[in-house]
Amino acid sequence: MEEIMRTALLAARQHVAGLLAAQDTDPSHPEFVPDMELLTAQTALRQMEDTYESQFGPLPAE
Secondary structure (H helix, E strand, O other): OHHHHHHHHHHHHHHHHHHHHHHOOOOOOOOOOOHHHHHHHHHHHHHHHHHHHHHHOOOOOO
């Protein structure tokens, strides 16, 4: 279970990093990410990190 959670955390971190990079594009660009989508992804990532820490201890290094 811990390995599954770690894999999900890595994927979520990569997703948030991609959204942050896409947010730097022009709003008319097709890859532009609205603020709400980024906020939702960041909130979900924080919840996943909190869940991991409560079940398995400190987060693994990135």
